[in-house]
Amino acid sequence: MELIIAIIVTVVGASTPILIAALGELVVEKSGVLNLGVEGMMLVGAIISFIVLFTTGNHYLAILCAAGAGVMTSLIFGFLTLSLSANQTATGLALTIFGTGFSALAGQGYSARPVTLLGPLFPAELATHPIWRVLFGYSALVYFSFALVFAVWFFLKKTRAGLILRAVGENDLSAHSIGYSVIGVRYAAVAFGGAMAGIAGACFPLLLTPQWAERMTAGRGWIAVALVVFASWKPFRLLAGAYLFGLVMTMELYAKASGGPLSVIPAELWAAMPYLATVVVLVLISVRRDASSNAPACLGRPFLPAN
Amino acid sequence: MTLNRRNILKAGVAAAALPLLGSRAFAQGEPLKVGFVLVGTINDNGWNYAHNQGRLMLEEQLGDAVETVYVENVPEGPDCERVLRELAQQGCKLIFATSFGFGDSVIKVAEQFPDITFEHATGYMRAANVGTYNARFHEGRAVCGTIAGHLSKTGKAGYIGSFPIPEVVMGINAFVLAARKVNPDFTITPVFISSWNDPAKEADAARAMIDQGIDVIAQHTDGPAALQVAEERGIVGGFGQGADMSAFAPKAQLTSIIDNWGPHYVKTAQAVIDGTWESKDSWPGLAEGEVEIGPYNESIPADVVAAAEAVKQGQIDGSFNIFSGPINDHTGAEKVAAGVTLTDAELLGMDWYVEGVNPPA
Numbered sequence: 001m002e003l004i005i006a007i008i009v010t011v012v013g014a015s016t017p018i019l020i021a022a023l024g025e026l027v028v029e030k031s032g033v034l035n036l037g038v039e040g041m042m043l044v045g046a047i048i049s050f051i052v053l054f055t056t057g058n059h060y061l062a063i064l065c066a067a068g069a070g071v072m073t074s075l076i077f078g079f080l081t082l083s084l085s086a087n088q089t090a091t092g093l094a095l096t097i098f099g100t101g102f103s104a105l106a107g108q109g110y111s112a113r114p115v116t117l118l119g120p121l122f123p124a125e126l127a128t129h130p131i132w133r134v135l136f137g138y139s140a141l142v143y144f145s146f147a148l149v150f151a152v153w154f155f156l157k158k159t160r161a162g163l164i165l166r167a168v169g170e171n172d173l174s175a176h177s178i179g180y181s182v183i184g185v186r187y188a189a190v191a192f193g194g195a196m197a198g199i200a201g202a203c204f205p206l207l208l209t210p211q212w213a214e215r216m217t218a219g220r221g222w223i224a225v226a227l228v229v230f231a232s233w234k235p236f237r238l239l240a241g242a243y244l245f246g247l248v249m250t251m252e253l254y255a256k257a258s259g260g261p262l263s264v265i266p267a268e269l270w271a272a273m274p275y276l277a278t279v280v281v282l283v284l285i286s287v288r289r290d291a292s293s294n295a296p297a298c299l300g301r302p303f304l305p306a307n
Numbered sequence: 308m309t310l311n312r313r314n315i316l317k318a319g320v321a322a323a324a325l326p327l328l329g330s331r332a333f334a335q336g337e338p339l340k341v342g343f344v345l346v347g348t349i350n351d352n353g354w355n356y357a358h359n360q361g362r363l364m365l366e367e368q369l370g371d372a373v374e375t376v377y378v379e380n381v382p383e384g385p386d387c388e389r390v391l392r393e394l395a396q397q398g399c400k401l402i403f404a405t406s407f408g409f410g411d412s413v414i415k416v417a418e419q420f421p422d423i424t425f426e427h428a429t430g431y432m433r434a435a436n437v438g439t440y441n442a443r444f445h446e447g448r449a450v451c452g453t454i455a456g457h458l459s460k461t462g463k464a465g466y467i468g469s470f471p472i473p474e475v476v477m478g479i480n481a482f483v484l485a486a487r488k489v490n491p492d493f494t495i496t497p498v499f500i501s502s503w504n505d506p507a508k509e510a511d512a513a514r515a516m517i518d519q520g521i522d523v524i525a526q527h528t529d530g531p532a533a534l535q536v537a538e539e540r541g542i543v544g545g546f547g548q549g550a551d552m553s554a555f556a557p558k559a560q561l562t563s564i565i566d567n568w569g570p571h572y573v574k575t576a577q578a579v580i581d582g583t584w585e586s587k588d589s590w591p592g593l594a595e596g597e598v599e600i601g602p603y604n605e606s607i608p609a610d611v612v613a614a615a616e617a618v619k620q621g622q623i624d625g626s627f628n629i630f631s632g633p634i635n636d637h638t639g640a641e642k643v644a645a646g647v648t649l650t651d652a653e654l655l656g657m658d659w660y661v662e663g664v665n666p667p668a
């Protein structure tokens with residue numbers, strides 16, 4: 001029992017940054033923009049949050065600044081792809097390379113500095129019993145990620161602004177012709193995605209391991225991008241997917257540490273599992289044509305109105 | 308140097324002329340340019356940090372006679388070949404490749420640049436212009452294992468490994484052999500994370516092991532993430548790897564193995580300058596000061612420190628070798644007979660676990 005609780009707590013930790021980053025990317029893609037720079041924006045968020053936390057000691061300020069840094073980084077991408085109509089795939093990849101390099105540069109001199117993790121949101125008395133620990137034992141970032149799932153779902157499905165955003169992603173020319181600012185909507189979506197990627201990056205030094213290390217996101221931004229496709233652009237499916245990925249990543253370690261039957265699966269296969277799952281889902285989606293892939297019709301295409 | 312046809316021709320002519328001049332050609336005038344290829348960043352507080360400290364010592368001791376460059380974050384694979392070639396073309400005459408996975412690339416590129424000296428850390432493949440060097444970290448791990456055997460209450464330790472290569476397997480075996488000399492029931496479970504540096508995964512691996520009852524963590528990955536988890540959970544402790552990591556875990560770090568590569572770098576560069584370098588394997592340890600034991604945590608009882616020091620001194624004066632028989636493998640079958648000591652070649656090819664290791668699949 002204790003072990004199951006411990007596993008759940010670790011899975012939640014491992015899943016949270018992926019979930020937050022993927023929800024941001026989901027909104028971006030729903031507006032018809034493909035931003036492959038998630039990994040880079042996460043790294044920028046990670047180092048900025050670390051620097052702010054190290055200098056001020058304030059965890060919440062660190063999260064806020066990480067979000068701001070994510071927005072700034074994403075706006076570089078926005079300017080290039082939306083205002084200058086640069087190729088989104090290439091620009092997104094370049095953004096990851098930029099974020100990796102920038103975070104390494106900004107992080108010089110910060111790697112030997114320990115900080116403290118963001119503590120649980122609720123008072124410790126609430127989380128003394130293991131069962132309660134599963135509910136009340138997490139930091140604010142975890143509850144934020146849950147709230148974000150509902151917020152994104154509510155925004156996309158229930159609000160007028162969400163409808164406009166989806167319209168822009170499905171048919172930019174029609175949205176444009178009835179008077180909506182396609183570029184404006186997409187800028188807002190890209191900025192939101194950047195903020196979420198920044199906060200996702202802040203999860204690393206604040207939630208997972210209290211230090212700065214270059215490339216400490218170690219490819220989880222790419223898992224977030226894959227997860228959006230895996231979830232067929234649906235927030236609740238994305239929640240399930242993020243926890244599935246987190247579970248696989250964590251179970252790998254628990255299985256190996258137990259030395260039990262699960263450890264028979266080779267480490268490399270465990271590591272590849274999230275990606276294998278994505279491939280399987282992509283194949284299933286393309287086989288079930290009637291259900292449609294749910295991908296926004298304008299995804300990745302620059303908006304070039306005739307006049 | 309920009310890469311254009313003229314420069315390539317120049318480089319080609321220079322390369323062709325060098326054998327005529329002989330290796331003393333470097334001795335006069337120009338400083339010896341030394342390149343370092345690092346798998347991670349020099350700020351990792353571990354493996355790569357230690358190599359960079361060695362590089363700084365080289366600069367300090369040989370002064371104007373050398374000039375050094377380094378490239379960080381080079382992935383093990385085709386990228387390493389590109390970096391090695393680039394360094395060669397920049398005029399490096401001595402190149403240190405400091406990660407096991409660089410081996411194939413080093414051998415390949417060394418064939419194309421016969422006038423350049425390469426040294427590969429922790430490798431096993433040599434050529435006329437490729438030497439290998441390593442440090443006997445397992446001697447340090449035997450000291451750590453002794454401490455673990457004394458202090459662990461559950462008798463179970465975890466070991467976060469990168470890849471199950473001989474260098475890592477050797478360390479696990481040395482650790483558990485030493486611990487079992489103190490506590491014959493001591494066991495260790497290695498968890499390989501398929502990366503040298505993924506702090507979040509290292510931390511999660513540490514959590515997974517602690518949740519399953521281990522109370523000592525050792526590691527063979529580059530950063531302090533596991534020690535931070537040990538500190539947070541308040542277990543008995545762990546050991547720094549490559550450098551003193553006590554800043555990250557003042558209570559949990561029991562001691563650390565410190566890599567001291569500087570003397571080797573100075574010696575090798577001097578040999579290249581003098582024209583006396585030859586391809587060989589260099590594998591010094593505690594006795595030569597290339598492996599050091601960091602400060603012991605104040606919380607460790609004096610008798611345990613004394614036991615650890617005894618193991619350390621025994622290895623320095625040669626009276627103690629952790630890989631002397633009898634040694635059983637993990638199934639309990641005798642692998643090394645009493646009175647027999649494993650040779651260096653056997654250690655470098657070590658692909659089996661000793662008794663007490665719960666082997667990974």
